[in-house]
Amino acid sequence: MNLCAFYKHQIVACWIVLMSFSSGYSQCCNYTLDMQDSYGDGWNGASVNVIVNGSSQGLFSVPNGVPDALENIVVCAGQSVELIFNSGTYDDEITYSLSSPSGMVYSDGPNPAIGSAFSGVGNCSVSTCGGGPSDNADSNLESFFLLGNTSQINYIGCPGVLGVEDQTTLGADLSAGGNYSATAQFGTCGGNYGGAGEAWVDWNQNSVYEPTESIGSWQGTPPSALTNFNFFVPGIAVSGATTMRVTQQEQGSLPLDPCASFTWGSVVEFSIFITGGIDCTGFDGDNSTEAIIVQSIPYVDTNSNVICYSSQSAVYNSPDVFYKFGVNPSAANTKVSLCNSSFDTYLTILDVNLNVIAFNDDGISCSSGESEVTFASGGYDSLYAVVEGWNIESGEYIINITEELNVGIGQNLKTSFNLYPNPAEDLLNFSGGLISKIDIFDIQGRKVLSASNRAGIAALDISFINSGSYFVKIQDRNAEWQTKQLIIVNNE
Numbered sequence: 001m002n003l004c005a006f007y008k009h010q011i012v013a014c015w016i017v018l019m020s021f022s023s024g025y026s027q028c029c030n031y032t033l034d035m036q037d038s039y040g041d042g043w044n045g046a047s048v049n050v051i052v053n054g055s056s057q058g059l060f061s062v063p064n065g066v067p068d069a070l071e072n073i074v075v076c077a078g079q080s081v082e083l084i085f086n087s088g089t090y091d092d093e094i095t096y097s098l099s100s101p102s103g104m105v106y107s108d109g110p111n112p113a114i115g116s117a118f119s120g121v122g123n124c125s126v127s128t129c130g131g132g133p134s135d136n137a138d139s140n141l142e143s144f145f146l147l148g149n150t151s152q153i154n155y156i157g158c159p160g161v162l163g164v165e166d167q168t169t170l171g172a173d174l175s176a177g178g179n180y181s182a183t184a185q186f187g188t189c190g191g192n193y194g195g196a197g198e199a200w201v202d203w204n205q206n207s208v209y210e211p212t213e214s215i216g217s218w219q220g221t222p223p224s225a226l227t228n229f230n231f232f233v234p235g236i237a238v239s240g241a242t243t244m245r246v247t248q249q250e251q252g253s254l255p256l257d258p259c260a261s262f263t264w265g266s267v268v269e270f271s272i273f274i275t276g277g278i279d280c281t282g283f284d285g286d287n288s289t290e291a292i293i294v295q296s297i298p299y300v301d302t303n304s305n306v307i308c309y310s311s312q313s314a315v316y317n318s319p320d321v322f323y324k325f326g327v328n329p330s331a332a333n334t335k336v337s338l339c340n341s342s343f344d345t346y347l348t349i350l351d352v353n354l355n356v357i358a359f360n361d362d363g364i365s366c367s368s369g370e371s372e373v374t375f376a377s378g379g380y381d382s383l384y385a386v387v388e389g390w391n392i393e394s395g396e397y398i399i400n401i402t403e404e405l406n407v408g409i410g411q412n413l414k415t416s417f418n419l420y421p422n423p424a425e426d427l428l429n430f431s432g433g434l435i436s437k438i439d440i441f442d443i444q445g446r447k448v449l450s451a452s453n454r455a456g457i458a459a460l461d462i463s464f465i466n467s468g469s470y471f472v473k474i475q476d477r478n479a480e481w482q483t484k485q486l487i488i489v490n491n492e
Contacts, residue, residue, distance in 0.1 A: 028074055028075065029077075031099065031122075032073075033048065033050060033060055033073060034096060035095075036094070036095045037066075042061070043061045044089040046085070046094055047088075048060050048061070050098075054080065075100070077122050078151075079121070079122040080119065081098075081120050085114055092111050093110060094111070095109030095110055105120060105168075120171075123168040130259060131163075132262075133160065133163070134261065137189065138190040139189075140248060140265070142158055142186070143183075143184070146172045148171075149172075149174065158189040160189060160266040165268045165269070169271070171272060172272060176235050176236070176237045176274055177232075181228060182228070184199065184229065186248050192223065193221065195250040195251055195264075196217065196249055198216070198217040199215050199244065200214050200215065200244065200258050201213055202244075203274075204306060206307065206319040209259070217255070217256070233277075234277075238274065238278045238307055240274060241274075247260075247265065250263070251264075286320075291384060292323045293325075297325060297403050299399075299400070300401075304395065305318070305319040305395070305397065316389065317392055318393055321386070321387045321388070322385075323384065323399065326382045327382060331403040332377075332378060333404040334374070334404070335400075336349065336385045336399065338371045339363060339372055341397035342396045342397065344368075344369035345387065346389060349375060352381070358373045358375035360373040417430060417484070418432050419486065423488065424490075425462075425490045427459055427461060428472075429458065436456070436475050439473040441472075442471075449462070467490060468487075469485070470486045
């Protein structure tokens with residue numbers, strides 16, 4: 001039995017239990033070897049030997065008579081990866097590349113280098129956020145060094161690249177609860193201009209570089225002395241592969257935004273492999289297939305999205321927690337509340353096909369930015385409630401799910417409205433009863449259209465709204481709201 005599975009809703013206890021345990025390679029993925037022959041007749045005796053953790057995965061080649069071939073090689077985070085190229089008859093026709101989930105790791109050709117061509121560290125993570133410079137001149141990270149337990153990052157920069165420079169093949173293994181020291185040379189590939197530098201490690205692996213995950217910073221004007229980052233790996237860091245981001249921003253000031261876009265400077269990402277930290281393998285709720293199952297309603301759960309959860313939603317770049325619950329056929333409405341949570345929350349309700357049927361940012365019944373939504377749940381067998389934070393916020397939350405039963409015979413039942421066509425282009429039509437007010441929101445929760453008419457609304461002109469995914473809130477004559485999803489395909 002996984003210990004964190006047992007303690008999955010008792011985060012502090014889980015931290016304490018697991019601080020004395022370490023995991024092996026917790027994350028594995030496919031690396032892709034893409035082999036090309038420009039003449040189209042195969043590699044004529046050439047091959048690439050892929051060695052993972054000291055073990056050859058095979059001699060890979062393009063067969064005779066074909067122009068290209070792909071091979072997937074399983075690599076686990078933290079494992080060593082080496083490429084050895086063996087020459088053939090027509091090497092001038094040969095190119096090949098190796099890619100990880102985060103992008104290209106290595107490429108060579110025509111006339112690839114013979115013998116040992118590449119060595120690095122396995123990484124199965126994707127880049128945590130974008131941003132980076134739009135110009136590779138001047139201010140740049142010149143070097144970065146970090147000695148881990150058995151591996152090290154030894155990076156030499158200049159010239160820089162646009163955006164985020166993927167150096168995740170360079171990595172260091174660190175122990176949770178350990179002290180380490182890194183050195184950075186914040187310098188220049190050209191002129192000397194003042195700015196700032198900072199480094200972060202995504203310790204909790206929630207795909208967000210948080211202010212508390214900064215391991216050091218620099219402010220000054222090149223040339224400057226080496227900057228030492230003396231840092232402590234939290235005992236509650238999540239075991240497995242994660243990323244480190246080092247940023248130098250010309251004209252920047254501390255603290256830096258790790259995901260910011262700017263003109264001059266550099267952003268470089270490296271791999272970090274944590275041992276002896278939290279094992280998230282048994283945590284439920286990180287996605288729809290591993291949702292926390294609500295056995296019965298009413299339901300109350302106190303949990304935290306700080307660790308062991310990642311960003312799965314397109315709404316905000318904050319860690320999400322999925323709950324799955326069945327719908328009572330006798331219930332007219334279901335209410336999901338995050339009131340009294342410790343942070344500014346965002347709440348989304350999905351059907352089993354992951355279509356949005358309701359959402360809320362700030363619930364009117366909550367005191368300080370938490371979310372709450374009441375929606376018509378009739379006609380659904382089961383639904384998902386997705387808990388996340390506004391922007392990148394996270395913390396402890398309280399989820400409360402309750403039902404409102406159908407009214408008795410002789411009383412008014414909640415009207416079910418329809419909108420059509422969907423996708424819509426110019427005109428959106430409505431049916432199902434008298435509609436007194438309609439609000440349309442974009443995926444970020446911004447209102448793009450509002451209309452009201454006590455006599456009823458049968459159609460709306462949407463020709464001026466840009467193509468995209470939207471939510472339509474419909475109010476009936478009893479001042480009750482329903483939410484529908486809408487796709488607009490005009491103004492292309």
